[in-house]
Amino acid sequence: MNYDKILLEHGGGGLLSNELIAEKFLPHFNNAYLERLEDSAVLTIGSRKFCFTTDSYVVSPIFFPGGNIGSLAVHGTVNDLSVCGGKPLYLSAGFILEEGFPVDSLDKIIKAMAEAAADAGVKIVTGDTKVVSRGAVDGIFINTSGIGIVEYPGTLSIKSIQSGDAIILNGTIGDHGAAIMKARENLGLVADILSDSAPLNDLIASILKASPNIHCMRDATRGGLGAILAEIAKSAKVRIDISEHSIPVQENVRGICEILGLDPLFLANEGKMVLFCPAADAHIVLSAMKNHKYGKNAAVIGSVGNIDKGRVVLKTIIGGERIVDLPTGELVPRIC
Amino acid sequence: MKYIDEYRDPALVAGLLKKISKVSDALASPVTIMEICGSHTYAIGHFGIRKLFPANINLISGPGCPVCVTSSRDVDIALYLASQENTIFATFGDMLRVPGTNSDSLQKRRAAGADVRVVSSADECIELSQSNPQKEVIMMGIGFETTAPTIAATVEHCRKKGIKNFSVFSVHKIVPPALCALIADPLLNIDGFLCPGHVSTMIGSDAYKMITQADRAAAITGFEPVDIMEGIWMILSQIESGKKEIAIQYSRGVRPEGNIRAMNFLKSMFQMATVEWRGLGPIPASGLVFNNTYAAFDALKKFDIPEIHSVEIKGCGCGDILRGIKAPQDCPLFKKACTPMNPIGPCMVSSEGTCSTHYKYY
Numbered sequence: 001m002n003y004d005k006i007l008l009e010h011g012g013g014g015l016l017s018n019e020l021i022a023e024k025f026l027p028h029f030n031n032a033y034l035e036r037l038e039d040s041a042v043l044t045i046g047s048r049k050f051c052f053t054t055d056s057y058v059v060s061p062i063f064f065p066g067g068n069i070g071s072l073a074v075h076g077t078v079n080d081l082s083v084c085g086g087k088p089l090y091l092s093a094g095f096i097l098e099e100g101f102p103v104d105s106l107d108k109i110i111k112a113m114a115e116a117a118a119d120a121g122v123k124i125v126t127g128d129t130k131v132v133s134r135g136a137v138d139g140i141f142i143n144t145s146g147i148g149i150v151e152y153p154g155t156l157s158i159k160s161i162q163s164g165d166a167i168i169l170n171g172t173i174g175d176h177g178a179a180i181m182k183a184r185e186n187l188g189l190v191a192d193i194l195s196d197s198a199p200l201n202d203l204i205a206s207i208l209k210a211s212p213n214i215h216c217m218r219d220a221t222r223g224g225l226g227a228i229l230a231e232i233a234k235s236a237k238v239r240i241d242i243s244e245h246s247i248p249v250q251e252n253v254r255g256i257c258e259i260l261g262l263d264p265l266f267l268a269n270e271g272k273m274v275l276f277c278p279a280a281d282a283h284i285v286l287s288a289m290k291n292h293k294y295g296k297n298a299a300v301i302g303s304v305g306n307i308d309k310g311r312v313v314l315k316t317i318i319g320g321e322r323i324v325d326l327p328t329g330e331l332v333p334r335i336c
Numbered sequence: 337m338k339y340i341d342e343y344r345d346p347a348l349v350a351g352l353l354k355k356i357s358k359v360s361d362a363l364a365s366p367v368t369i370m371e372i373c374g375s376h377t378y379a380i381g382h383f384g385i386r387k388l389f390p391a392n393i394n395l396i397s398g399p400g401c402p403v404c405v406t407s408s409r410d411v412d413i414a415l416y417l418a419s420q421e422n423t424i425f426a427t428f429g430d431m432l433r434v435p436g437t438n439s440d441s442l443q444k445r446r447a448a449g450a451d452v453r454v455v456s457s458a459d460e461c462i463e464l465s466q467s468n469p470q471k472e473v474i475m476m477g478i479g480f481e482t483t484a485p486t487i488a489a490t491v492e493h494c495r496k497k498g499i500k501n502f503s504v505f506s507v508h509k510i511v512p513p514a515l516c517a518l519i520a521d522p523l524l525n526i527d528g529f530l531c532p533g534h535v536s537t538m539i540g541s542d543a544y545k546m547i548t549q550a551d552r553a554a555a556i557t558g559f560e561p562v563d564i565m566e567g568i569w570m571i572l573s574q575i576e577s578g579k580k581e582i583a584i585q586y587s588r589g590v591r592p593e594g595n596i597r598a599m600n601f602l603k604s605m606f607q608m609a610t611v612e613w614r615g616l617g618p619i620p621a622s623g624l625v626f627n628n629t630y631a632a633f634d635a636l637k638k639f640d641i642p643e644i645h646s647v648e649i650k651g652c653g654c655g656d657i658l659r660g661i662k663a664p665q666d667c668p669l670f671k672k673a674c675t676p677m678n679p680i681g682p683c684m685v686s687s688e689g690t691c692s693t694h695y696k697y698y
Binding site: 002003005006007008009015016019185251254255258260261314315316317318319320321322323325328 | 337340344346349350381382383384385386387388443444447448456561676677678687695696697698
């Protein structure tokens with residue numbers, strides 16, 4: 001690492017985040033579970049398989065169109081468990097509160113967490129609260145960890161991805177990132193953009209029921225769809241081809257991206273997942289997704305090519321080609 | 337999306353490509369076309385346009401990324417200003433990672449405690465100045481004729497409102513003198529120029545007479561795929577027919593005389609000075625510095641800038657790349673020591689930078 005101080009970009013989900021994990025955390029914590037660097041660790045205890053994950057939420061603003069830090073903290077962890085094939089069961093919740101934080105805001109956040117947990121069918125079974133002096137955090141930070149049980153017979157992992165796999169996305173990209181941008185910046189834009197923050201466990205359960213052949217699933221959060229695909233291509237050492245034409249983006253999100261010079265491919269999502277399955281299964285998986293409220297706009301967006309150094313090649317809307325790589329530079333910090 | 341999709345219509349693009357192929361087949365020798373503007377460089381990469389062209393059309397990138405042509409010394413002065421006590425240094429996001437001497441940057445200064453704020457518009461500085469009366473808000477004034485009037489408008493607003501804790505470090509540059517330098521460069525032989533649409537809404541097509549005087553082709557072009565394709569076709573047609581002119585493809589924004597009001601406004605606030613362009617060196621009458629009427633808003637006058645010993649980055653090819661005499665792939669540092677994660681030169685930093693575009697999209 002070429003830095004003697006942590007930069008905001010180290011938390012952006014792009015190249016610098018990966019470098020921080022690879023060079024600072026992994027060498028000390030390394031073990032067979034962690035080194036897979038999937039969204040959850042899949043652990044075998046006795047004869048059962050469990051998945052376990054943790055995530056901290058520092059989103060600013062804490063209330064945004066379509067959710068708040070509380071509902072986000074439940075959805076994010078539920079989704080990290082679900083994409084590893086787990087049925088999420090139990091969550092923990094750790095709160096770091098700033099001295100002076102309004103109790104009625106806390107009430108709203110806790111209520112949203114409880115509703116999100118009930119909606120996702122999980123229980124918040126343990127927790128912790130710390131209060132720090134004014135200025136030591138920005139209002140409220142929340143950490144949630146989660147545990148789920150894995151019953152899917154297949155191995156859901158980047159390592160399972162094969163040449164010829166179809167790549168399917170469950171809906172429009174960039175909604176969360178655009179909603180946060182709009183809520184945060186005084187842009188004077190009138191477009192109404194809601195975050196897509198949602199629990200994906202029920203959608204994923206119906207996908208796994210529809211096909212026993214799913215190879216890999218990821219939720220496309222920080223860094224957006226582009227970063228997730230670039231990471232997968234590099235890790236699986238395959239070429240990934242996607243088509244801009246087939247990737248759904250809402251008109252209002254496109255609008256905000258055009259004005260601000262952002263690429264929806266790299267905007268965060270909180271209710272979107274991308275999956276890899278054999279092309280022969282794409283049809284049944286797609287219809288299972290389209291029948292679910294969180295998969296109505298699902299689409300096959302591309303396919304996995306041959307062994308490669310790990311490139312994502314996007315066919316542009318006009319028929320040209322460009323590479324999609326891990327984002328660098330300041331994206332939109334504190335989106336989750 | 338209305339007014340966007342029309343300019344990205346695959347059928348229109350295909351039609352223009354056919355016309356381009358037809359003219360290029362008739363060309364006696366390969367042609368070199370320079371896109372002057374960083375936004376064109378970005379759009380060409382982003383939409384994957386380059387590969388669609390016939391092989392005898394060589395597109396090269398020019399010096400039209402304002403961040404990239406900012407000299408090391410100007411970056412060092414920005415770093416100095418940002419590190420002064422009781423200041424807020426406001427900048428567009430692209431400038432944050434541009435390396436000065438010893439690879440220092442605003443991003444690193446911010447991590448070390450300097451109050452550096454990324455703004456998307458200069459007028460955000462008005463609110464910053466008013467809510468921080470005990471601090472001096474310094475805006476990095478960067479950009480060509482398109483951006484300069486917006487910053488000038490903020491300065492004028494602050495003057496009228498009596499806001500005194502705001503100043504601008506102006507490294508604004510203007511495009512025509514750089515074009516003269518490129519045309520005069522003996523190492524360059526550019527057949528046609530793809531001229532910047534947005535800058536031209538300000539300066540007008542009349543400002544480009546030096547191009548036709550030097551018997552080169554030109555088209556002022558918008559930033560969507562159909563715009564760029566049509567612009568290229570216009571340039572090729574001029575080369576084929578031998579009749580050179582400043583064609584206006586971007587007719588929805590550009591008039592021959594430009595935006596006279598905005599240009600007069602700039603003239604009332606700034607005077608022209610010889611300034612250093614990275615890659616091109618010092619160019620006479622190419623920089624905008626505050627005149628005496630607005631001296632109170634000039635950060636260079638408000639702060640005592642010490643002698644700064646700036647060092648150009650060793651081995652970095654940005655200078656030659658900005659002149660169009662080298663492609664990023666010709667630079668020994670490209671994709672090796674110099675990556676977007678660890679940029680050595682400015683062309684790897686800005687989203688409009690030639691190296692960044694080549695790294696990202698090719």
